[in-house]
Amino acid sequence: MAKRGGLVASLKAVAGDRTTQKVVERLFSHFPIRDGLERILQAREGALVVLGSNPDLQDISVDGLQIASRGFDAARLSEVAKMDGAIILDNSWKSILTANAHLSPPVDLPTTESGSRHRTAQRTASLTALPVVTVSQDRAVVTLYFNSEQVDLTPRWTIRRRILHHLQFLVVMRKRFDEAEEHLLRMEMLGLVTRRDVAHTLGLGELVVRAASGIEAMVVDSAQDPDTTAAVVADRVFEVEKLLQLTLRDYLDDQGDEARMALAGVPGHHLAHTWAVETEIGLSDVEGELVPRGHRLLYRTGVVTKRLREILLEDFSDAQALLHAPVERFMEVKGVGHKTATKLRRYFDRLLAAVHPIGQRVLTDRRESYNRLP
Structure with a gap:
């Protein structure tokens, strides 16, 4: 036998x-x-x-x-x-x-x-x-x-336990990524973005993507509930890769694709260190104030196509310009009608209203810290 x-x-x-x-x-x-x-x-x-x-x-x-x-x-x-x-x-x-x-x-x-x-x-x-x-x-x-x-068949049970463990890790990391990405968005609207905010979000997103890839590989090897497991993984990693790419384009523009490859090459134990992520993707070389172009912001609205998003970004300098533009200004862009312009304005108004009290607290804390400086 x-x-x-x-x-x-x-x-x-x-x-x-x-x-x-x-x-x-x-x-x-x-x-x-x-x-x-x-x-x-x-x-x-x-x-x-x-x-x-x-x-x-x-x-x-x-x-x-x-x-x-x-x-x-x-x-x-x-x-x-x-x-x-x-x-x-x-x-x-x-x-x-x-x-x-x-x-x-x-x-x-x-x-x-x-x-x-x-x-x-x-x-x-x-x-x-x-x-x-x-x-x-x-x-x-x-x-x-x-x-x-x-x-x-023993290794199958071992891998099944590993899959469950990695799924738990994936759920935790996806939650942390969502929190970091929301924080980054708030700081972007307030004009208070730091390199650490960006690197922290990117590092967590890359951890989510790697965790999902590892689970998918184990599922292929072990044939453990492939449909159910794949559904859980897809739910947890949904849009994360897209948000990573758009965030890199927001801050590194045309170098975004190269930066994505560099991020994928960062050792796993370094992804939690923002300084390592900044250095590897070239974010530490960016001079001056960090202002996102608006790729991720427009994507989050869900009301514009990829092509229209590119057209808007050709007409607006950055995310701050988009956030505060009136309906009439949006309608000046080719392909943007009154309905789309109104939806954009309402979405940005909701974001600004939600972040306003937080912004006041952050600004107050920073002013107090400045006043304490010798």
């Missing part, structure tokens, strides 16, 4: 046998079995589960507790696994037929295993052509035997 393991017992590891691949896919999409095996694994218990039943299996199965109830959950599977014998499921994998069963496959069937549970599982799979899963109590290893294949 061929043995396959490695870092990830992914679908690529069983690509040579499509039937085995389907069994692996079905196993990891079956939540009661998958989560039940994980409970057994975490509890450092052992188990032997036969995924299905047929006459060949019945011939070698004796004793056991017959379970008439239909359906089971992860807790039920882990509970019946505490008995020493095998667990036998029906062919739909929806019910536990027998628990604590004693399996006696012919001892002359070849096996590469040394432990009694794994020898029995391997011989049973060979005789019955049914998938058999074992959990090793001593080694905390989950193994699938099927179609002359032996697939180590």
Whole structure:
């Protein structure tokens, strides 16, 4: 029997046998079995589960507790696994037929295993052509035997836990990025932007993008709930990459694309240090007061196309000019009608109204700090 393991017992590891691949896919999409095996694994218990039943299996199965109830959950599977014998499921994998069963496959069937549970599982799979899963109590290893294949599934559970951990990190970082980007917007409207504000936002955004990419790579390798996980990742990384690009164009203009590549090359442990981000992307070389061009500001309005955004930025010098322009001024731009101009003005008015009390407090604090200087 061929043995396959490695870092990830992914679908690529069983690509040579499509039937085995389907069994692996079905196993990891079956939540009661998958989560039940994980409970057994975490509890450092052992188990032997036969995924299905047929006459060949019945011939070698004796004793056991017959379970008439239909359906089971992860807790039920882990509970019946505490008995020493095998667990036998029906062919739909929806019910536990027998628990604590004693399996006696012919001892002359070849096996590469040394432990009694794994020898029995391997011989049973060979005789019955049914998938058999074992959990090793001593080694905390989950193994699938099927179609002359032996697939180590343990790394999948390890990666699944890593995916959940990284998803939690992604949620936290996305929240921090949103807060930093909102703060940057407020400072832009007040004309109080610092290089630290910009670098802090960019560093957090890059961390979000990298976290999402890492999760997507793990999902591909492990086939863990790809649709659900992808939806969560897409939700958390939505628009972040776009906002990064627009922020770089706001402050570095034509050098924005080069700066984006430079940001992607910043070591992960340096992204939290604003000085490192400033230096790598060239922000520290920008002289004078930092005033955004307005790319991100117009994008956030949601009322102008990319082409119209470029036209507006050709006509307005920067974000401050956009923020305080009247409706009539917007209408002077080719392609901007009264409806669009009104929407822009109303959006900017809401932003300015929301930031006004904050601006007063920031300005007051700064004046007080200036007065305390010797």
